[in-house]
Amino acid sequence: MLVKDRAKTQAGSSLVDAFMAEVRERNTHEEEFLQAVEEVAASLSGVLERHPEFQSGKVLQRVVEPERVIQFRVPWVDDFGEVHVNRGFRVEFNSAIGPYKGGLRFHPSVNLSILKFLGFEQIFKNALTTLPIGGGKGGSDFDPKGRSDNEVMRFCQSFMTELFRHIGPDTDVPAGDIGVGGREIGFLFGQYKRLANEFTGVLTGKSYGWGGSLIRPEATGYGTVYFAAAMLEAVGKSLEGKRCLVSGSGNVAQFTCEKLLDLGATPISVSDSGGFVHDPDGIDRDKLKWIMDLKNVRRGRIKEYADQFKGATYTAADASSGSNPLWGVDADAAFPCATQNEINRTDAEHLIGNKVGLVVEGANMPTLPQAQDLLIESGVLFGPAKAANAGGVAVSALEMTQNSMRYQWTREEVDDKLKSIMRSIHQQSADAADQYGSPGNYAVGANVAGFLKVANAMMDQGVV
Ligand code: NDP
Numbered sequence: 001m002l003v004k005d006r007a008k009t010q011a012g013s014s015l016v017d018a019f020m021a022e023v024r025e026r027n028t029h030e031e032e033f034l035q036a037v038e039e040v041a042a043s044l045s046g047v048l049e050r051h052p053e054f055q056s057g058k059v060l061q062r063v064v065e066p067e068r069v070i071q072f073r074v075p076w077v078d079d080f081g082e083v084h085v086n087r088g089f090r091v092e093f094n095s096a097i098g099p100y101k102g103g104l105r106f107h108p109s110v111n112l113s114i115l116k117f118l119g120f121e122q123i124f125k126n127a128l129t130t131l132p133i134g135g136g137k138g139g140s141d142f143d144p145k146g147r148s149d150n151e152v153m154r155f156c157q158s159f160m161t162e163l164f165r166h167i168g169p170d171t172d173v174p175a176g177d178i179g180v181g182g183r184e185i186g187f188l189f190g191q192y193k194r195l196a197n198e199f200t201g202v203l204t205g206k207s208y209g210w211g212g213s214l215i216r217p218e219a220t221g222y223g224t225v226y227f228a229a230a231m232l233e234a235v236g237k238s239l240e241g242k243r244c245l246v247s248g249s250g251n252v253a254q255f256t257c258e259k260l261l262d263l264g265a266t267p268i269s270v271s272d273s274g275g276f277v278h279d280p281d282g283i284d285r286d287k288l289k290w291i292m293d294l295k296n297v298r299r300g301r302i303k304e305y306a307d308q309f310k311g312a313t314y315t316a317a318d319a320s321s322g323s324n325p326l327w328g329v330d331a332d333a334a335f336p337c338a339t340q341n342e343i344n345r346t347d348a349e350h351l352i353g354n355k356v357g358l359v360v361e362g363a364n365m366p367t368l369p370q371a372q373d374l375l376i377e378s379g380v381l382f383g384p385a386k387a388a389n390a391g392g393v394a395v396s397a398l399e400m401t402q403n404s405m406r407y408q409w410t411r412e413e414v415d416d417k418l419k420s421i422m423r424s425i426h427q428q429s430a431d432a433a434d435q436y437g438s439p440g441n442y443a444v445g446a447n448v449a450g451f452l453k454v455a456n457a458m459m460d461q462g463v464v
Pocket of ligand 1: 178180248
């Protein structure tokens with residue numbers, strides 16, 4: 001690198017440092033949000049150097065401030081007549097390139113910091129899809145686990161009774177996330193329709209029979225694997241024959257496993273918050289069908305897999321252990337698909353020690369920053385969430401298009417579009433990494449490419 005360029009990068013870095021100090025001061029205690037902002041900002045020193053207009057337009061300072069945060073009370077009554085009160089949120093983060101778009105998460109851990117991190121990530125992920133969608137996220141600290149269908153319905157109806165006045169097909173279009181699947185989207189949509197008196201594409205992830213898109217349930221997992229295949233293809237390799245660790249056993253994990261099988265790879269693990277199962281014989285299609293029934297219909301625990309299939313072992317989660325033994329299992333590739341901060345530095349060391357050559361994020365921010373740096377420095381191909389798992393929101397945007405047209409595409413049509421979107425995200429990320437001096441670093445590439453699109457739109461629209 002030329003001395004003058006090095007000086008420029010240093011100047012960019014000090015701009016980023018000053019910016020981060022300001023963000024930390026204004027958002028003390030929002031750990032997950034600060035982690036997400038820092039991860040993006042660390043990639044942007046070169047961009048700020050080349051675009052002084054972003055500095056004077058205070059684009060970075062504006063993009064970390066949500067356009068609107070809505071918080072509301074969600075009271076509901078359980079099957080025994082007891083009243084419960086949960087918190088509902090919607091973070092409408094950025095609408096520079098389209099209506100706010102992003103999922104709803106129902107999980108006891110939900111708080112404003114987690115939703116701000118997810119909403120912030122969503123802005124750049126959505127920009128990478130090339131489709132006209134802004135970024136948002138929402139949810140509640142409600143725990144659907146162990147609740148009856150009627151309780152979940154009453155909760156969803158109460159949640160939507162407030163949310164409905166803030167959303168709309170051209171304003172904000174929520175979807176699912178952890179704890180919000182087809183059942184919850186149905187209850188939420190029913191209540192919206194009743195309150196707004198209109199049948200409109202206000203939520204995505206709907207059932208096919210009433211406005212959903214084919215391939216939407218599969219899209220995040222399929223897209224993650226398409227992205228992984230593109231990364232391997234770029235270095236003359238393929239997924240064929242690879243033994244893959246998968247964490248989680250929900251929507252993203254299930255369809256990651258399915259597409260891995262389609263492409264000749266073998267998933268050998270799945271998990272839930274209780275622990276993980278390792279199946280050295282591989283999770284084949286019949287076993288995957290059994291997992292889908294366990295998780296989506298019977299709503300059971302993954303522990304039961306080890307009782308059902310000989311040769312599989314179950315390891316209970318141990319929060320005090322400092323690392324997750326799942327990432328110490330011998331394999332060729334890893335697909336974290338459960339939740340944020342699943343892979344720490346020790347886990348990354350185990351993956352590297354076992355010569356795992358590919359880590360692709362199906363979940364949002366599953367890899368801690370130090371672990372991510374270590375993997376990339378060690379030459380592991382690393383697919384960051386905002387690029388790799390963008391297939392879900394991309395097909396959500398295709399669902400919005402189909403709703404506007406009052407038309408539904410075939411399975412093949414949607415899958416072809418998903419494949420070409422994932423290829424385009426891969427190319428944009430690779431090109432931006434090259435142009436900004438980090439060839440092969442998809443984390444930097446995705447941050448830069450996503451940010452540039454949003455920043456340019458914000459500049460065009462003035463100080464708003
Ligand atoms: P689901 O609710 O369908 O599944 C989540 C899975 O992760 C479950 O197996 C769950 O186990 C496990 N899990 C959740 N929280 C924890 C935790 N704290 N510790 C360990 N395991 C946990 O969610 P999705 O599959 O939809 O989402 C998974 C990830 O993918 C999330 O990060 C989400 O933001 C991301 N994502 C999802 C998209 C989608 O289209 N659905 C789109 C893009 C990203 P348990 O049942 O025990 O809770």
